[in-house]
Amino acid sequence: MPQRAKARNQFWAVAAGGGAAIAALTATLHLMAADYDRLALDREQTVVNNGMQSRAAEVGQQVVPQAVWDDAVVNLDNRFDRAWAHDNVGTYLHVTNGFAFSWVLDARDMPIYGMSDGADAALGDYDRLAGPAARIVSEVRRKEADRSAHRANPGAEPEAAIVANTYDLIGNDLVILSATLVQPDFGSARIKAGRAPIILTGRVVDPAFVESFGQRYMLADAHLHHDDTRLEPDQAHAGITNSADRTVATLDWTPQQPGSRLLGKFLPIVLAIMAGLLAVALVAYRKNHAATKAVVASEARALHIAYHDALTGLGNRRAMDGRLSEAFTAVATGGPGYALYSIDLDNFKELNDISGHAVGDELLKNVARRLRRVAGQQGLCYRMAGDEFALIQFETDPNQIGHRAERTLKILARPYALSIGRFQLTATIGVAFAHAADTDSGEALRKADLALFAAKRDGRGRFALYEPAMDEDLRRRRGLVEALRRDIQAGALSMVYQPQVDRNRSMIGVEALVRWTSTEFGPVSPAVFVPLAEESGLIESLSAFTLSQSFKDSLRWPGLKMAVNISALQLKDPAFADRLLTLAGETGVSPTGIELELTEGVLVDRGQGASARLDALREAGFSIAIDDFGTGYSSLSYLSRFPIGKIKIDRSFVIDMGQSRSADVLVKSIVQLGRSLNMRVIAEGVETSDQWLRLAAVGCNEFQGYLASRPVPAEDIDRLYAGERIQVAGQDPDYAPEHHRVAA
Numbered sequence: 001m002p003q004r005a006k007a008r009n010q011f012w013a014v015a016a017g018g019g020a021a022i023a024a025l026t027a028t029l030h031l032m033a034a035d036y037d038r039l040a041l042d043r044e045q046t047v048v049n050n051g052m053q054s055r056a057a058e059v060g061q062q063v064v065p066q067a068v069w070d071d072a073v074v075n076l077d078n079r080f081d082r083a084w085a086h087d088n089v090g091t092y093l094h095v096t097n098g099f100a101f102s103w104v105l106d107a108r109d110m111p112i113y114g115m116s117d118g119a120d121a122a123l124g125d126y127d128r129l130a131g132p133a134a135r136i137v138s139e140v141r142r143k144e145a146d147r148s149a150h151r152a153n154p155g156a157e158p159e160a161a162i163v164a165n166t167y168d169l170i171g172n173d174l175v176i177l178s179a180t181l182v183q184p185d186f187g188s189a190r191i192k193a194g195r196a197p198i199i200l201t202g203r204v205v206d207p208a209f210v211e212s213f214g215q216r217y218m219l220a221d222a223h224l225h226h227d228d229t230r231l232e233p234d235q236a237h238a239g240i241t242n243s244a245d246r247t248v249a250t251l252d253w254t255p256q257q258p259g260s261r262l263l264g265k266f267l268p269i270v271l272a273i274m275a276g277l278l279a280v281a282l283v284a285y286r287k288n289h290a291a292t293k294a295v296v297a298s299e300a301r302a303l304h305i306a307y308h309d310a311l312t313g314l315g316n317r318r319a320m321d322g323r324l325s326e327a328f329t330a331v332a333t334g335g336p337g338y339a340l341y342s343i344d345l346d347n348f349k350e351l352n353d354i355s356g357h358a359v360g361d362e363l364l365k366n367v368a369r370r371l372r373r374v375a376g377q378q379g380l381c382y383r384m385a386g387d388e389f390a391l392i393q394f395e396t397d398p399n400q401i402g403h404r405a406e407r408t409l410k411i412l413a414r415p416y417a418l419s420i421g422r423f424q425l426t427a428t429i430g431v432a433f434a435h436a437a438d439t440d441s442g443e444a445l446r447k448a449d450l451a452l453f454a455a456k457r458d459g460r461g462r463f464a465l466y467e468p469a470m471d472e473d474l475r476r477r478r479g480l481v482e483a484l485r486r487d488i489q490a491g492a493l494s495m496v497y498q499p500q501v502d503r504n505r506s507m508i509g510v511e512a513l514v515r516w517t518s519t520e521f522g523p524v525s526p527a528v529f530v531p532l533a534e535e536s537g538l539i540e541s542l543s544a545f546t547l548s549q550s551f552k553d554s555l556r557w558p559g560l561k562m563a564v565n566i567s568a569l570q571l572k573d574p575a576f577a578d579r580l581l582t583l584a585g586e587t588g589v590s591p592t593g594i595e596l597e598l599t600e601g602v603l604v605d606r607g608q609g610a611s612a613r614l615d616a617l618r619e620a621g622f623s624i625a626i627d628d629f630g631t632g633y634s635s636l637s638y639l640s641r642f643p644i645g646k647i648k649i650d651r652s653f654v655i656d657m658g659q660s661r662s663a664d665v666l667v668k669s670i671v672q673l674g675r676s677l678n679m680r681v682i683a684e685g686v687e688t689s690d691q692w693l694r695l696a697a698v699g700c701n702e703f704q705g706y707l708a709s710r711p712v713p714a715e716d717i718d719r720l721y722a723g724e725r726i727q728v729a730g731q732d733p734d735y736a737p738e739h740h741r742v743a744a
Contacts, residue, residue, distance in 0.1 A: 430452025
């Protein structure tokens with residue numbers, strides 16, 4: 001056959017094949033669109049069903065503040081106050097939350113108060129609700145009984161609310177019924193009856209409710225039927241069942257049908273493009289075949305680079321986000337669950353800073369190889385950024401997850417053979433489960449990071465599983481930070497001062513301590529708000545307040561040393577010494593009357609920079625003391641390098657004196673060390689006369705603690721300074737501080 005005819009035959013063969021391919025593609029796209037519509041419909045119905053249950057739970061939670069409340073226990077159980085119930089249950093829930101009715105049931109589950117549509121209801125009106133509410137009331141009672149049976153220490157701490165919810169038809173209305181157990185919150189109220197009262201509420205599922213729900217879940221033409229209409233064609237349906245699992249209503253909406261819409265929109269374009277491509281292929285199919293192979297290879301290389309970390313070869317953040325989205329979609333449609341491990345290397349920055357980035361990169365490669373072994377055949381292992389890694393594992397058993405996390409920590413903690421020698425470090429892990437109720441795939445990563453933060457806060461080198469309480473803790477910490485910011489700006493914090501005495505009980509100085517009582521959170525411990533201030537950048541403002549106030553108050557007590565605490569962040573600031581001298585000048589305070597207390601860790605972490613700043617402060621007249629001596633990085637080297645004039649023995653050693661021989665030996669050694677270096681030594685946390693006498697016996701001449709006085713307001717120090725004796729809770733009068741003013 002001539003070559004030209006052969007070419008024509010090939011042309012028509014390719015044309016016929018192309019036409020068949022277009023026809024097959026069209027049919028396939030129709031099938032795919034239909035299948036996609038079915039999948040989308042199934043997913044919509046699943047999401048809406050879950051959403052209806054979640055919405056009922058949200059409505060039920062609106063009652064919790066009124067039920068989990070000491071006042072509710074007092075006025076609904078300890079005694080029944082009808083006026084209180086009217087105001088705080090009936091009226092409040094009706095006006096604030098839009099409940100159609102609310103009832104208070106006593107320990108026998110009999111109504112003792114009711115409100116319907118904003119007006120008090122006759123107790124007999126409850127009869128129409130008794131049947132529909134029976135199951136959820138019983139569920140609350142069962143949970144109440146279970147908790148009572150397993151509660152080891154009643155009233156020791158707040159307990160979670162007990163709530164049960166259901167949908168049911170009440171008359172012509174579909175109603176969300178909620179039963180909430182009355183119980184105390186943080187107060188001292190206690191349930192006196194054998195069983196607590198129950199608040200039963202009803203929220204009508206009206207058109208506004210349906211419209212709001214439809215907007216939340218992006219449902220078109222959402223409407224409600226008070227019967228089972230799930231056989232109605234061309235509609236998506238979510239059956240609403242009551243506590244007896246009987247369908248009492250149906251939520252209908254027009255399904256999205258994304259497959260059909262995409263098919264109608266893009267099929268003509270796709271066909272046109274396919275026809276054009278076929279024409280091009282017929283003209284130069286041989287040439288394009290070779291070019292296509294080259295392009296495919298190039299794209300594969302580019303794709304690998306785009307989705308992989310160049311250093312370790314692991315998937316990068318972009319690859320993990322894509323895989324998380326796929327896994328989230330699978331979970332949302334009933335697929336397998338998964339756990340996300342967020343992994344952070346502890347103290348990696350130190351290796352980078354000391355040995356250089358090349359050694360740091362070497363370590364990261366070793367870590368990646370170990371994580372691949374942990375990931376197993378799934379190989380879902382990623383490097384997020386820097387020293388942050390992640391694992392995705394399709395497992396939901398907490399025991400299995402805990403075992404994998406422990407194994408990962410052990411593997412990563414083994415020594416690494418690096419070019420600089422053997423190196424060892426630890427890692428911290430946060431783990432989160434994927435849930436169908438999560439809003440998106442990023443929610444799992446957020447929860448894992450939150451768990452990681454909690455694990456690091458507890459000491460690093462460990463793992464933590466995400467718990468909902470972590471979100472509450474985060475919200476509380478944010479609330480505390482904002483409240484602290486406002487109160488610092490408003491000057492709403494206060495100062496107290498703890499006397500420091502010598503062995504003759506003469507007051508020789510005071511330690512300045514900041515206190516915070518928030519209008520929103522009540523009294524907040526310095527152990528809580530000082531670290532929060534450091535984390536949130538408020539420490540400078542807080543320190544400015546404490547230094548300014550303590551400097552001003554020191555002018556009231558000439559001759560007494562004013563001890564103030566200095567944080568690591570303050571000493572890190574090169575301008576801190578200048579600011580302290582400026583403040584002394586502005587307030588008229590002599591630096592010789594101020595003693596700066598620092599922890600041992602501050603000196604170790606800050607090195608030469610700290611030494612220069614402390615030398616400048618010492619030359620200006622300030623005294624330098626080491627707080628909590630013996631609990632951190634005690635070292636003779638820094639005692640000789642820094643201008644330290646005083647050692648404060650940590651209270652943990654003082655408490656153990658007389659009970660632990662090692663504590664007695666340590667305290668004696670610290671006192672002897674201080675005296676040999678010509679440093680003053682003071683013991684803090686002295687609470688008993690036996691501790692005082694033991695300290696005095698080993699040569700300690702200065703004391704601070706509840707035995708003499710707890711921290712008191714400046715006005716009480718004024719009285720002591722004037723020669724009065726004051727009584728303070730926890731004080732032993734025989735050791736109460738005295739002050740004898742030196743005659744002019």
